[in-house]
Amino acid sequence: MGKRSTWMLAVATIGIGVWVGSSFTTVSNASSQLGSADDPVVTKSYVDQQIQKALGGNLNSGASNSSSGSSANNNSNTSSGTKNNSSSSSNNSSSSSNTSNSNTGAATGSSSNSASTSATAKIDIVELRPGKTLIAKAGTQIIVRHGNATVYSDGTNGIVDVTDGTDLGGNQAITNNHLLLFPRDGRGVMVTANQTSNATLMVIGSYDIQ
CATH class of the missing domain: 2.60.120 (Jelly Rolls)
Incomplete structure (x- = not known):
């Protein structure tokens, strides 16, 4: 009875060893297949290049158009702001000139009235x-x-x-x-x-x- 148990234990040990060995072999074989022609390892730049080709170059073109549109809008807004500032400066100058003329006219009118009053007041x-x-x-x-x-x-x-x-x-x-x-x-x-x-x-x- 004791000999039979010993023999069965030996068989079981050998079976477990065979299974463990086959598992390591499978993992090793799987590891050795990474990066092969069937499952290549690629870089990010390669993926971006392939996407660009698939889109027909629209990605860069869209970005360029967006940049051009943004630049044109900025230039237009800058020019518009400059024109508005110039117009405002011109209006301020005209307003100052009108104020000066008005003050001159008031001073002249006041002088004329004063002279007229002095002339008629002589008794x-x-x-x-x-x-x-x-x-x-x-x-x-x-x-x-x-x-x-x-x-x-x-x-x-x-x-x-x-x-x-x-x-x-x-x-x-x-x-x-x-x-x-x-x-x-x-x-x-x-x-x-x-x-x-x-x-x-x-x-x-x-x-x-x-």
Whole structure:
């Protein structure tokens, strides 16, 4: 009985050894077949080249078109931005020029108004003695502030009493503090010789005293 068990154990050991040996042989054979013509080992560059050939070169062409389109868009946007900046600068220059002209016009207008006001604001206070006559130029304005005075005229026409809105003829008495307007040369205001005091006149414009 003991001999039979020993023999069976020996057979089993030999069988296991044979199986293990065949397994190593199979693995070795499989390893020796890697990279053969039936199962070659290839690189990434080879795979990319084959894909490029299969696509007919469209991969690089698409990338080139994309780059060209991007560059064109960038150039277009840059040019557009430059034009807009130039236009904005031109508008700012025009606005500055208009502002300068407006200020110049305002200053000129202000100077003209000031000069006009100074010219019309000149008032002479004249003390007209008895027997004297003030001959006014056309457009002169006179107000008799004090004393007795009459209209002097070399014709039938007289002067305008602006306060009353009436005409005054020659030798007609003048009411004090009324504004008188002389439409033409040769007419004026006189103080008769029989008066005992001067007449005080406010005169705006040109005149002569005779």
